[in-house]
Amino acid sequence: MIDLSGFRDAEIARGLIDRLNVVATKPVKFMEVCGTHTVSIAKHGLREIMPDTLTLLSGPGCPVCVTSNADIDTAIEFAKQPGVIVTTFGDMMKVPGSYSSMSQEKAAGGDIRIVYSPLDALNIAEKNPDNKVVFIGVGFETTAPIIASTIEQAQRRGLDNFLIYSAHKTVPEALRVLVNDPDVQIGGFILPGHVSTIIGLEPYRFLAEEYGVPSVITGFEPVDVLQGIWMLAEQVADGRAEVEIAYKRGVMAEGNPTAIALIEKIFEPCDAEWRGIGVIPGTGLKIREEYGAHDAMRVIPVTPPPPKETKGCQCGEVLRGVILPYECKLFAKGCTPEHAIGPCMVSSEGSCAAYYRYTDHGRS
Amino acid sequence: MCLAIPARITKLEESQMAEVDILGVSRHVSLAMVPEAKLDDYALIHAGFAIQVVDEAYALETLEILKSVDGLLAAEAELLEGEAS
Ligand code: SF4
Numbered sequence: 152m153i154d155l156s157g158f159r160d161a162e163i164a165r166g167l168i169d170r171l172n173v174v175a176t177k178p179v180k181f182m183e184v185c186g187t188h189t190v191s192i193a194k195h196g197l198r199e200i201m202p203d204t205l206t207l208l209s210g211p212g213c214p215v216c217v218t219s220n221a222d223i224d225t226a227i228e229f230a231k232q233p234g235v236i237v238t239t240f241g242d243m244m245k246v247p248g249s250y251s252s253m254s255q256e257k258a259a260g261g262d263i264r265i266v267y268s269p270l271d272a273l274n275i276a277e278k279n280p281d282n283k284v285v286f287i288g289v290g291f292e293t294t295a296p297i298i299a300s301t302i303e304q305a306q307r308r309g310l311d312n313f314l315i316y317s318a319h320k321t322v323p324e325a326l327r328v329l330v331n332d333p334d335v336q337i338g339g340f341i342l343p344g345h346v347s348t349i350i351g352l353e354p355y356r357f358l359a360e361e362y363g364v365p366s367v368i369t370g371f372e373p374v375d376v377l378q379g380i381w382m383l384a385e386q387v388a389d390g391r392a393e394v395e396i397a398y399k400r401g402v403m404a405e406g407n408p409t410a411i412a413l414i415e416k417i418f419e420p421c422d423a424e425w426r427g428i429g430v431i432p433g434t435g436l437k438i439r440e441e442y443g444a445h446d447a448m449r450v451i452p453v454t455p456p457p458p459k460e461t462k463g464c465q466c467g468e469v470l471r472g473v474i475l476p477y478e479c480k481l482f483a484k485g486c487t488p489e490h491a492i493g494p495c496m497v498s499s500e501g502s503c504a505a506y507y508r509y510t511d512h513g514r515s
Numbered sequence: 516m517c518l519a520i521p522a523r524i525t526k527l528e529e530s531q532m533a534e535v536d537i538l539g540v541s542r543h544v545s546l547a548m549v550p551e552a553k554l555d556d557y558a559l560i561h562a563g564f565a566i567q568v569v570d571e572a573y574a575l576e577t578l579e580i581l582k583s584v585d586g587l588l589a590a591e592a593e594l595l596e597g598e599a600s
Contacts, residue, residue, distance in 0.1 A: 401567060
């Protein structure tokens with residue numbers, strides 16, 4: 152058995168924190184752009200043990216949270232069509248759209264099923280040849296090649312009733328928007344581990360070269376996260392800006408070329424709307440015309456009612472790192488995981504949920 | 516949502532599928548994205564697909580480097596003291 156217990160070793164963690172205290176002399180803000188990092192940092196109390204000079208912000212790294220109301224409304228609209236079975240990852244179910252959520256629609260009789268993998272959705276399509284099966288494709292580069300591979304399989308197996316609604320997003324260009332945001336001023340990026348497993352190091356190069364922002368691809372155990380932060384602090388102290396990998400056991404510099412090729416084969420870039428950030432050119436993935444037979448929007452062109460935003464929810468500011476979750480007026484008052492107003496509290500990887508579960512903020 | 520969990524490949528199957536052991540639970544996953552994967556390799560699993568073969572050597576090497584951070588720190592402290600005096 153591969154032994155990774157060292158990545159939770161308190162002794163090593165303490166060594167890294169001591170080291171951080173020595174190097175982090177300048178005030179600087181680092182942003183983690185992955186929901187799994189947000190959870191790891193909150194769960195292990197890493198924010199509380201940082202040197203005073205070092206502020207950790209959470210960014211737009213939870214795919215569920217950045218999915219726009221319009222996308223959720225569209226998913227719901229598919230479920231209202233006769234003979235359509237909607238399939239989705241479980242974390243999307245409770246996310247409120249403009250008027251309803253998938254779990255409310257399911258309770259009202261919609262055929263919406265949770266799957267662990269798009270391959271499960273493909274099997275549902277095979278077993279229900281008279282229905283159309285729409286899989287709601289949400290996620291970053293980690294998930295997009297999986298969907299691409301499943302579309303390829305659907306075509307090979309002649310399962311024309313298997314459709315994808317592609318609401319995928321790609322990460323690097325969103326980071327450009329964040330670096331350019333005068334409200335935030337990010338001094339370093341804790342880059343997502345498993346997005347980078349797929350895309351590698353190259354797509355982030357502009358952060359260091361054009362903007363002089365240090366960036367470190369980081370893993371998810373507490374020691375991984377501390378190592379990533381330490382490497383960022385070292386870059387700041389040395390006046391360097393590079394893209395480095397602190398998660399070599401999971402990320403190759405070139406990423407996963409097979410997966411990259413799959414994304415490019417099935418999808419082409421398009422504009423995408425990010426909740427709280429707006430439309431970012433080129434960060435969406437649209438199914439190419441050759442695979443249009445599996446594109447839900449082409450086969451069942453639905454038109455949901457015009458989207459509207461939830462009053463009072465500040466997920467947008469939270470996702471851009473402008474405010475911390477507990478600075479939202481509704482945090483822990485009108486908005487809790489049981490009665491969530493916004494997706495950042497619904498999703499287990501949302502910043503609001505992570506702060507609510509693992510810190511005392513707003514609950515005294 | 517982008518979480519991927521390391522699992523050991525316990526059986527290679529038809530059409531690029533494999534049986535893996537994820538923390539004692541056995542699952543069928545696709546190897547379409549890691550054509551180089553072999554029996555007994557560890558791979559990161561996300562939503563029913565292996566997305567990368569985990570390099571154990573790298574994992575251990577990283578830990579060794581991190582373990583020596585304490586040593587590095589002591590060396591640096593000495594240096595700083597040297598400068599101050
Ligand atoms: S606490 Fe609730 S209402 Fe406030 S930003 Fe977070 S999810 Fe939105």
